[in-house]
Amino acid sequence: MPTRPRASPDHTRNRLLRATINLVSRSGPRAASIRRIAREAGVTEGAVYRHFKSKDELWRLAHTLIVDEMLTQKESIVASPASARDKLAAWVRATFANFDKNPEAFYYALLADHRAPAILGPFYHRQGDLFQVLIRQGQSTGELRTIDPTLAMSHFSGLMLNVARLVHEGTLRAPASQYADEVALAAWLALGARP
Amino acid sequence: MPTRPRASPDHTRNRLLRATINLVSRSGPRAASIRRIAREAGVTEGAVYRHFKSKDELWRLAHTLIVDEMLTQKESIVASPASARDKLAAWVRATFANFDKNPEAFYYALLADHRAPAILGPFYHRQGDLFQVLIRQGQSTGELRTIDPTLAMSHFSGLMLNVARLVHEGTLRAPASQYADEVALAAWLALGARP
Amino acid sequence: MPTRPRASPDHTRNRLLRATINLVSRSGPRAASIRRIAREAGVTEGAVYRHFKSKDELWRLAHTLIVDEMLTQKESIVASPASARDKLAAWVRATFANFDKNPEAFYYALLADHRAPAILGPFYHRQGDLFQVLIRQGQSTGELRTIDPTLAMSHFSGLMLNVARLVHEGTLRAPASQYADEVALAAWLALGARP
Amino acid sequence: MPTRPRASPDHTRNRLLRATINLVSRSGPRAASIRRIAREAGVTEGAVYRHFKSKDELWRLAHTLIVDEMLTQKESIVASPASARDKLAAWVRATFANFDKNPEAFYYALLADHRAPAILGPFYHRQGDLFQVLIRQGQSTGELRTIDPTLAMSHFSGLMLNVARLVHEGTLRAPASQYADEVALAAWLALGARP
């Protein structure tokens, strides 16, 4: 009852991360047991623990993986010299492009209910913080109306994530990008300073 | 010595429904096992199956219970002769009042990920349909801007539910009602026709 | 995949306790897995947890069960008006009688290495405390020599338990009771006051 | 990049033996998995099997290692021209010195329950046999009382090992050597011929 080196070094590792993301996204967190994750990745359960200390760590790393990439894009948007309105629009477009490129990963990172394995919101809050920077920029230049930045963040992410959720569950047709302009407009209307 | 008539007719039934809602909301779906639900309701496991065919049915009926009540309020708002802006505001106030009255139930019905026992849809869509009536009313009187009603519904529920979510998870302070005016304003800005 | 009420109320419970004791005694703690214990008791693994919260609790209760009975005997010996020498002899006889009546239980309670499930020494120490009472009695009447009571306890239990151990492992022939007089003599020689 | 000659010839081998002894003694047999043993020795799991055929062999050899050393000392005691009483005392002193020098090894070799990887016997009996020689010597010179040599061995090792056990578990304070005189006295009283 031994072995079988199957592939390249972190090939297995990546397959496990992907399998986790796909299963959670497709069938919900309950369905993403170690057994199923391993099966989907083409390894045995025991092998999972060669690469990850625990199920929680596996989930957490899957989350971090996705999220780090997304944040980099957002950071460059916030740092750019564009107007607040253009930044909001760029943020929405980047978000929906992400969704369309890999709806599973997006769902996993931003929409799934992660209370069970307690991944919490390392990203959620990092993204929230970053968005608040954008809000304050816009407020200081008079482009955005006066509003509690946390609420502004809630409005903005509510508008975006709800569209993503409805696309994911099939109520809205994919791709999400087709709604980017409309969502950007709604965000601008909701947050922009009135003339 | 088995048997022991415990209380009034569907008293037990109601306790089970409430216990389900509370457990799911407080500790997540994983924690809401039959054993724990029964314990919280002060009943034995076997008794659950006297009142509900299965765990799925129990969850489904808990969901319906909450949702029916919420919908009745909304129906009377839509049917009223008020302006579209006032109807939006009334809807937001009613929603947040519901949340504050019983955050557990609200979370259970609208925010929890119910894919495991496959509930969702029913209400979400019933409420969605109802809201679209409101949108079409406003659009036909020229009060609301031209926009796909499904997207309008997404915007509106995204703005409301995201605040509720942040209150539930502790990022925003309770009660949710304190944010009703701001959310109503944002919704009006996002959906109202421009002058 | 349901049920099968098998027997009387705590019939199963007792079978599980006995199975635990027997397996530990016969094959060592490693061999006494929940699976094997359940199999030996004629139930499924899950059923164990209807009666015991955990493996540790099962082990602990098995331990307590055996030990409580033994202690009662010892208490009456210590309380009796006999001479110290006679009390020592009675203690040895009672101990070996216990061993012979149920070597498995005796081994389980007093000889097995319980560090794994951390049952520790509730009894060990209670028995030790009790024996120290006996020692002090004998010292105060001048029957026993002056010696640290903890060491005296060590000597006494070392003499008794080692014989039990050797009988259990087959180096000495059963029954242990045949060695009671010799062990009592050795204990008296080791602990009695010199003339 | 595999391979990497790590150190001197049986350096690794010794480190593995020591790691086994330490882990078993410190944290019990359950904690001494191949993974942990290898880690503690600074080697990988696979390497263990380059030096030992199996875990059982590793344990067995660790046992033998300790025991051989101890026996040599005892042999010279038995062969010496001293009185029986002095030999008993020397034996006790040597035993406790061993314990104090390396309680882990002592525990591993003499107190741990080794039924799992089935070691025991070898030394226990070799030491037992040797002690019986001492007993018979003493009986033939009339220094020791008439008693079944196996029982005498039981008494003697019971007195010594129980003290070691209590020191190891913390009931008696270390070092064990401080109790050597008392234990030697008790052994002499229990086994010596009466005047």
Next chain:
DNA sequence: TATGAATGAGGATTCATTCAT
């Protein structure tokens, strides 16, 4: 009606061992 013991499948995790590199 209500009880709770029993089931069997499944949950996450650890283990000793092998073998391609």
Next chain:
DNA sequence: GATGAATGAATCCTCATTCAT
């Protein structure tokens, strides 16, 4: 010689559901 990924069985424990009492 050494590495560490992979295996498959075993670990303890929880779950939804049933049914004799």
